[in-house]
Amino acid sequence: MKVLITGASEGIGKAIALELAKKGHELLLLARNTEKLNLVKDMCAKEGALSASVFSVDLRDSQQISDFCQQLKELDGVINNAGIWQKKSPLDEIPESELLNVIATNLTGLISLTQKVLPLLRKSQNGFVVNISSRSGYAAQAGQSVYSATKYGVRGFTEVLREDLLDSGIRVAGIYQGGTNTQMFNKAGENFAEEKLATFIPTEELAKVVSFLIERPKGVWLPEIKVENK
Numbered sequence: 001m002k003v004l005i006t007g008a009s010e011g012i013g014k015a016i017a018l019e020l021a022k023k024g025h026e027l028l029l030l031a032r033n034t035e036k037l038n039l040v041k042d043m044c045a046k047e048g049a050l051s052a053s054v055f056s057v058d059l060r061d062s063q064q065i066s067d068f069c070q071q072l073k074e075l076d077g078v079i080n081n082a083g084i085w086q087k088k089s090p091l092d093e094i095p096e097s098e099l100l101n102v103i104a105t106n107l108t109g110l111i112s113l114t115q116k117v118l119p120l121l122r123k124s125q126n127g128f129v130v131n132i133s134s135r136s137g138y139a140a141q142a143g144q145s146v147y148s149a150t151k152y153g154v155r156g157f158t159e160v161l162r163e164d165l166l167d168s169g170i171r172v173a174g175i176y177q178g179g180t181n182t183q184m185f186n187k188a189g190e191n192f193a194e195e196k197l198a199t200f201i202p203t204e205e206l207a208k209v210v211s212f213l214i215e216r217p218k219g220v221w222l223p224e225i226k227v228e229n230k
């Protein structure tokens with residue numbers, strides 16, 4: 001299948017790319033950092049991807065999303081994974097720039113990209129949309145007001161999209177995982193120790209869940225998956 005993965009330059013998106021490469025899929029790898037994307041692309045080629053292409057796109061910029069989507073000729077599925085953390089704080093201490101950035105990346109960008117690839121997915125025999133939300137998309141956790149707003153938003157978007165596309169043949173799912181071992185938190189200034197991160201869900205294991213999901217045959221689907229570190 002031809003699969004677009006956003007946020008593929010590191011963390012969970014990179015792990016999903018490598019897992020899908022092993023299964024011989026055609027991969028479109030999207031993020032901003034071309035250097036890191038190219039490293040992932042080379043790794044995907046070694047793992048067995050049928051093809052892998054990189055696209056430097058800032059999902060906060062709707063023009064960049066449009067320009068990217070216009071290049072696409074066909075697509076089976078999109079894994080909307082790109083996202084950023086909001087450093088845990090009471091709402092009145094979250095800088096407005098961070099508030100806008102988190103919403104633009106995690107929510108507006110995800111919806112806008114999905115909207116623009118939908119015509120291609122409708123033409124596929126195996127169309128799917130997988131949205132990576134979070135445990136923060138169904139459970140309230142102190143200090144995460146803005147991040148949670150985006151992740152609850154992704155859940156609402158996912159559930160309505162699934163209803164809207166019931167007769168289209170396009171399958172829609174949301175993934176709701178707990179803490180996963182990536183640098184997402186520390187990049188936002190959270191300073192989690194490596195020992196703490198090591199107790200989180202391994203990215204490789206989460207990637208196997210996503211791979212299992214998108215390879216379900218027609219007639220079997222998992223519309224929402226909660227993943228915990230147990």
Ligand SMILES: NC(=O)c1ccc[n+]([C@@H]2O[C@H](COP(=O)([O-])OP(=O)(O)OC[C@H]3O[C@@H](n4cnc5c(N)ncnc54)[C@H](OP(=O)(O)O)[C@@H]3O)[C@@H](O)[C@H]2O)c1
Pocket residue numbers: 006007008009010011012013030031032033034036057058059060081082083084085105132133134135177178179180181182183184185187200
């Ligand atoms: N880690 C966790 O504990 C956890 C738990 C639940 C849910 N999640 C969700 O899982 C997803 C992946 O998180 P992660 O932990 O893998 O984070 P990560 O390691 O920080 O990776 C985030 C990815 O998103 C890309 N990205 C960020 N801003 C972007 C933008 N404006 N345009 C395009 N790409 C952008 C980054 O690439 P560039 O910087 O190159 O653009 C990177 O590839 C996120 O949606 C996150 O909210 C994570």
